[in-house]
Amino acid sequence: MLLESQKDKAYQLFSEIQAKLVACFEAIDGEARAVPHRWQKQTSGAGGGTSLVVRGEVIEKAGVNCSRVTGDRYPRLESEHHDKPFFATGVSTICHMRNPHAPIGHMNVRLLEVGDKFWFGGGADLTPFIVYDEDRQDFHACLQKVCATFETGAYAKFSRWCDEYFFIKHRNSPRGVGGVFFDYLSDDFERLLTFVHNLAFAYAEIYPQILLRRKDTPYDEQQRDGQLRWRGRYVEFNLVYDRGTHFGLQSGGDVEAILVSLPPLVKW
Amino acid sequence: MLLESQKDKAYQLFSEIQAKLVACFEAIDGEARAVPHRWQKQTSGAGGGTSLVVRGEVIEKAGVNCSRVTGDRYPRLESEHHDKPFFATGVSTICHMRNPHAPIGHMNVRLLEVGDKFWFGGGADLTPFIVYDEDRQDFHACLQKVCATFETGAYAKFSRWCDEYFFIKHRNSPRGVGGVFFDYLSDDFERLLTFVHNLAFAYAEIYPQILLRRKDTPYDEQQRDGQLRWRGRYVEFNLVYDRGTHFGLQSGGDVEAILVSLPPLVKW
Numbered sequence: 001m002l003l004e005s006q007k008d009k010a011y012q013l014f015s016e017i018q019a020k021l022v023a024c025f026e027a028i029d030g031e032a033r034a035v036p037h038r039w040q041k042q043t044s045g046a047g048g049g050t051s052l053v054v055r056g057e058v059i060e061k062a063g064v065n066c067s068r069v070t071g072d073r074y075p076r077l078e079s080e081h082h083d084k085p086f087f088a089t090g091v092s093t094i095c096h097m098r099n100p101h102a103p104i105g106h107m108n109v110r111l112l113e114v115g116d117k118f119w120f121g122g123g124a125d126l127t128p129f130i131v132y133d134e135d136r137q138d139f140h141a142c143l144q145k146v147c148a149t150f151e152t153g154a155y156a157k158f159s160r161w162c163d164e165y166f167f168i169k170h171r172n173s174p175r176g177v178g179g180v181f182f183d184y185l186s187d188d189f190e191r192l193l194t195f196v197h198n199l200a201f202a203y204a205e206i207y208p209q210i211l212l213r214r215k216d217t218p219y220d221e222q223q224r225d226g227q228l229r230w231r232g233r234y235v236e237f238n239l240v241y242d243r244g245t246h247f248g249l250q251s252g253g254d255v256e257a258i259l260v261s262l263p264p265l266v267k268w
Numbered sequence: 269m270l271l272e273s274q275k276d277k278a279y280q281l282f283s284e285i286q287a288k289l290v291a292c293f294e295a296i297d298g299e300a301r302a303v304p305h306r307w308q309k310q311t312s313g314a315g316g317g318t319s320l321v322v323r324g325e326v327i328e329k330a331g332v333n334c335s336r337v338t339g340d341r342y343p344r345l346e347s348e349h350h351d352k353p354f355f356a357t358g359v360s361t362i363c364h365m366r367n368p369h370a371p372i373g374h375m376n377v378r379l380l381e382v383g384d385k386f387w388f389g390g391g392a393d394l395t396p397f398i399v400y401d402e403d404r405q406d407f408h409a410c411l412q413k414v415c416a417t418f419e420t421g422a423y424a425k426f427s428r429w430c431d432e433y434f435f436i437k438h439r440n441s442p443r444g445v446g447g448v449f450f451d452y453l454s455d456d457f458e459r460l461l462t463f464v465h466n467l468a469f470a471y472a473e474i475y476p477q478i479l480l481r482r483k484d485t486p487y488d489e490q491q492r493d494g495q496l497r498w499r500g501r502y503v504e505f506n507l508v509y510d511r512g513t514h515f516g517l518q519s520g521g522d523v524e525a526i527l528v529s530l531p532p533l534v535k536w
Contacts, residue, residue, distance in 0.1 A: 061536075170517040170526075232530065239507035240517070249438040249508070258438075262500065262536035268329075268527065 002113050002189070007087060010111045010193055011068045014091035017109075017200040018052065018066040021093050024208040025054045025062045028215060032056025034064075039254035045071035051257035055264065058215050062095035063260030067253070074114045075250035076243075081114035088112050088251075090122075091200060092244065094261040095207070100227035102214035103128035103135060104176070104234060106261070107203040108244060109196040120192045121183035123158075124203045125166050126210075127176030129230040130223065135210045136177045142206040143180050143199070150195040158182045168237050175237050228267040235262055270381050270457070275355060278379045278461055279336045282359035285377075285468040286320065286334040289361050292476040293322040293330040296483060300324025302332075307522035313339035319525035323532065326483050330363035331528030335521070342382045343518035344511075349382035356380050356519075358390075359468060360512065362529040363475070368495035370482035371396035371403060372444070372502060374529070375471040376512060377464040388460045389451035391426075392471045393434050394478075395444030397498040398491065403478045404445045410474040411448050411467070418463040426450045436505050443505050499531040506530065 022034045032054050040048035049067025068089040074081050090110030097104075109122035126139050140159070147155035158180035166175040180199070185192050238245050238261055248258035290302045300322050308316035317335025336357040342349050358378030365372075377390035394407050408427070415423035430449035435442055448467070453460050506513050506529055516526035 170523050228533075235503060235534075236507060236527070239504060240514075246508075255438050259504070259536065264536060265496075266503075266534045266536075268530035268532060268534075 001116055002087070002111075002118050006189055006193075007068070007089060007111070007113075011066075011089045013193065013197045014089060014109070014200070015066050017091045017197070017204060018050070018064045018093075020201070020204045021064045022052045022054065024204060025059050025064070025095065028208060028211050029054060029056035029059040032059060037254075037256055039257055041069050041071075041252060041254075043252045044073065045069055045252065049254065049257060051254070051260050053260055058098060060096050060098040061264035062093065063257075064091070064093040065257050065260060066091045067257070069251070069253070071251050076247060079114075081117065084115040086112060086114040086251075092261075095211075096231065096263045097211060097215065099215050099217060100129050100219050100223040101132075101217040102211050104231075104263075105203075105207040105210075107200060107207070109200050110244075111193070111196075117186065118189070119184045119186040120196050121185070122196050122199065123162055123165070123179060123181035124199065125162055125176055125179030125181070126207075127234060129227045131177060132214070135213070139177075139179065139206055139210065142202050146195070146198050146202045147180065149198065150191075155180065166237065168233055169241070170236070171233060173233070175233065225267065228265055231263040231266045232268045235266055238262065269384055270355070270379075270386050274457055274461075275336070275357060275379070275381075279334075279357045281461065281465045282357060282377070282468070283334050285359045285465070285472060286318070286332045286361075288469070288472045289330075289332045290320045290322065292472060293327050293332070293363065296476060296479050297322060297324035297327040300327060305522075305524055307525055309337050309339075309520060309522075311520045312341065313337055313520065317522065317525060319522070319528050321528055326366060328364050328366040329532035330361070331525075332359070332361040333525050333528060334359045335525070337519070337521070339519050344515060347382075349385065352383040354380060354382040354519075360529075363479075364499065364531045365479060365483065367483050367485060368397050368487050368491040369400075369485040370479050372499075372531075373471075373475040373478075375468060375475070377468050378512075379461070379464075385454065386457070387452045387454040388464050389453070390464050390467065391430055391433070391447060391449035392467065393430055393444055393447030393449070394475075395502060397495045399445060400482070403481070407445075407447065407474055407478065410470050414463070414467045414470045415448065417466065418459075423448065434505065436501055437509070438504070439501060441501070443501065493535070496531075496533055496535040499534045500536045503530055503534055 034052040037051040047069035051065045054062045073083045074086040092108035104127040107124040144155040162181035165181045302320040305319040315337035319333045322330045341351045342354040360376035362374045372395040375392040412423040426448035433449045
């Protein structure tokens with residue numbers, strides 16, 4: 001069983017990541033300011049969260065959610081822990097830039113406790129419509145560095161897991177250019193919290209750097225149109241396959257906060 | 269077991285419905301002409317289909333699919349028929365109008381045979397962003413008339429089933445103003461085929477009538493914006509809950525044909 005102080009500490013660190021990311025997005029946009037949406041869990045549990053959304057000319061839509069909830073019944077049917085009481089806290093972010101040269105970025109880290117078990121999960125991945133090798137390499141190098149401080153072989157394992165997880169089966173295509181993904185990490189609490197915090201912090205450094213590189217690159221209507229269609233695949237992945245989205249929708253999370261990941265404008 | 273001649277007859281009638289609907293959409297638009305996309309099943313089965321898509325100024329996007337496929341393994345996990353060989357033929361249509369006064373319309377009828385069982389399923393429903401009672405009443409009256417020729421109580425049963433099925437759980441909201449939905453109808457083949465054909469034919473009469481009423485109603489940017497956001501819910505339903513979509517994606521159907529239902533432009 002986790003101590004309340006451990007839950008508090010995780011939530012505290014996740015809140016700091018949220019604040020750091022939002023400050024980055026506001027700075028990159030230059031004009032737009034985050035609009036907060038605070039929500040409370042209405043049914044079968046307690047807690048809530050804050051969703052911060054930046055919508056501007058440069059940052060077309062970026063959402064950063066941080067939440068801390070309890071529930072009476074863990075909703076994932078396929079889990080051995082199905083129907084047990086749970087605690088969850090996490091921070092998640094997705095950013096859709098107006099400029100089609102700038103990649104969609106996603107990061108999420110979370111702590112779950114169900115019954116008497118706890119585990120950490122999370123990931124970070126990049127989805128460019130127009131692929132720049134430099135961005136992909138820098139993003140992966142940054143994640144690899146964090147993983148190296150955690151465990152030998154972690155980057156190889158987590159980046160393979162990412163490729164498997166963020167795969168759009170019906171299109172037989174990866175979602176983007178990868179990153180890391182992991183779940184069910186459950187040995188030493190402090191060590192794991194340090195790792196996910198380092199990962200989230202590193203993401204909040206590298207992703208804004210990549211955006212600064214690409215936000216002013218000239219683009220034409222055809223590239224913008226391609227970007228809007230490319231975003232359709234992102235929606236398909238999130239609504240058809242993503243466990244975070246399904247967990248949120250099934251566990252009575254706030255719909256606006258959960259679906260803040262969906263792009264501002266999409267074409268099919 | 270169905271006879272080949274029965275499968276042929278169903279497919280033939282469904283193809284006629286497809287042609288009728290496409291002609292209506294082309295006539296309503298006035299300019300746009302349907303673009304055909306023919307596909308063949310690539311894996312674990314045979315057959316294929318034709319997806320016809322009309323994209324124009326009035327009809328922003330309308331798709332009408334007709335297909336006839338076999339497969340080695342029925343993909344629905346929850347079915348007692350899971351993994352048995354199957355045959356499926358059907359016609360389906362969704363139309364998204366540019367004018368926010370004109371409702372989204374959906375209709376689908378299908379025949380399945382799995383192992384030694386066959387059944388019909390289908391439905392038709394209307395999703396207006398701006399609700400007109402006249403449209404809703406005429407649509408329901410038309411479906412009720414068809415159901416009355418089929419079986420006492422059918423309309424009451426199928427319209428309730430529609431309300432239950434086309435419900436967006438995470439938003440605790442119906443998708444639209446209802447219609448009919450049914451599945452697993454499996455007594456007399458001829459009687460059932462006549463019913464689903466009558467239903468599809470009636471839809472191809474009433475829905476275009478409703479569009480003609482609404483296609484030229486003046487609208488402002490705010491209404492257009494509301495329509496694009498409203499369409500987001502349609503996407504959420506189709507990708508998170510719709511069995512037809514999941515069946516298609518899981519059974520190796522053609523992705524472009526299956527996702528032709530998704531709106532041309534959406535905001536979140």
